[in-house]
C-alpha cells in the first residue's frame with residue numbers, strides 16, 4: 001500500500017514540515033539580516049504566485065504528506081502547505097515554470113482529487 005511505503009519518507013517530511021513552521025520561514029530563505037518584520041511565512045516572493053486548492057479524500061495523518069510530496073514534485077513548485085480539515089493545499093509556485101492546473105493534476109494523480117478553490 002502506498003501509505004506503508006511512505007512511512008519513512010513521511011516521518012522525515014513531517015519533521016521538516018514542523019520544523020519549517022516553527023522557523024516561520026520558507027525553506028531556502030536563510031538570509032540573516034534585519035531582525036525586524038520578516039515577510040509573512042507564505043507570502044510569495046517576486047515572480048511567485050500562491051494558489052489554494054481543494055483536496056478531497058484525505059483521511060489520515062499520512063494523506064497530507066502524500067499530497068505535499070506530490071505537489072512538491074512538480075517543477076516550479078516552491079512550497080506547499082496542506083491541511084486535512086478542511087482538505088486544502090496552499091501552493092506557492094513560479095508561474096514561469098508551472099501553473100495551478102498542473103499542480104492540481106499532480107495531486108489528483110496521487111489519489112486525492114484536487115481543484116482550485118474558486119473553480
Ligand SMILES: [Cu+2]
Pocket residue numbers: 003058059060061062063
Ligand atoms: Cu491516509
